[in-house]
Amino acid sequence: MRTHAIAMICIAFSSFLTHTAFAFDRELRSPPRKLTAEQAKVAANNYQKYCALCHGENREGHKNDHAPSLRSKSLMESGIAHQILRPMQYGRVGTAMGGYLDEVGGPMTLDETWDLT
Numbered sequence: 821m822r823t824h825a826i827a828m829i830c831i832a833f834s835s836f837l838t839h840t841a842f843a844f845d846r847e848l849r850s851p852p853r854k855l856t857a858e859q860a861k862v863a864a865n866n867y868q869k870y871c872a873l874c875h876g877e878n879r880e881g882h883k884n885d886h887a888p889s890l891r892s893k894s895l896m897e898s899g900i901a902h903q904i905l906r907p908m909q910y911g912r913v914g915t916a917m918g919g920y921l922d923e924v925g926g927p928m929t930l931d932e933t934w935d936l937t
Contacts, residue, residue, distance in 0.1 A: 855935055863935040866928060870920060871936075885916035905937050 855863065868877070874887035881889030889895070895903060909926075911919035920926035921933055928936070 853934075859935050862932065866932060866936050870927065874916070887917070905933060908936065909933050 867879075871890075872883075874884040875881055875890050876883045876887075879890035881887055881891075890904065907917055909919055909921035909930075910924055911917050918926070920928050922929055
C-alpha cells in the first residue's frame, strides 16, 4: 500500500513539473501560425470529424461524455492553443478523451493538431 501511495505522489509531482515546464515554455513560444485557406479547411473538417461528436458542432460542449465547451471565456483567455493542444494530442487519463496525435495511434499529424487549435 505504501509503495502505491509513493508511486501516486511521484506521478502527481511529475505531472506538476511537466505542466509547470509546459506553462513556462508557452510564454516563450510565438503564437501559432496563421493558417492558409487550405489548412483552415482541413482543420474545420478535422474538428467536425473528430471533435464535434463530444464537444458539439459549434464547440458548445457537453454533447457526449461530459466534454467541456471549447468556447468558454476562461478557456479563451488562458492561451487556448496550449490548453487544448496537449490533451488533444495525448488524451486525458481517466476520461473518454483519447489522443489524436499519430505518434500515439491517433489520426492526425503534429501540424494538423496545431492547426486545429
